[in-house]
Amino acid sequence: MLRRLALTAVASLAVLSAAAPAANAGTGPLPLLPVPLPLPSAFQGDDGTEKTQLRVTVSDSGDQEADGVYELRCLPAGGTHPVAQQACDRLAEFAQPTDRNAGADPFRPVPADAMCTQQFGGSATARITGSWRGQHVDASFDRTNGCEIARWNTLRPVLPNVR
Structure with missing residues (x-):
């Protein structure tokens, strides 16, 4: 339904733009009016919030079931992610302003000047690549020190629980 509506709008716009030059041939240009097109976005949910579409690639976790490439879509939850609903719920927590995560970006890298424990996880x-809340995501994760381990654990269950 959504696709048909978008295709109809695009086809109508194409027909109108092709007819406009012929109509203007003898009378001059038509005034341009800013008219917003009410096209539904493939990246918005029914309530207007931005959808999440992520590709999660996990390797060397020590668990063959956790390793692999997963697609995660939210609003509604779906894709090939093994726990898509829980992963979407976790990502939604970052969108809710609380004292613990106000404005938190779970994909932001550890600051270069951060003091991290030297432990190997x-x-x-x-x-993780794709889009989250309308923002481009291209983030890498590992477990090479305390800060990176904490960053990984913050995104569970989007990322698997590894030890």
């Missing part, structure tokens, strides 16, 4: 790596 395993060789697991992950990369």
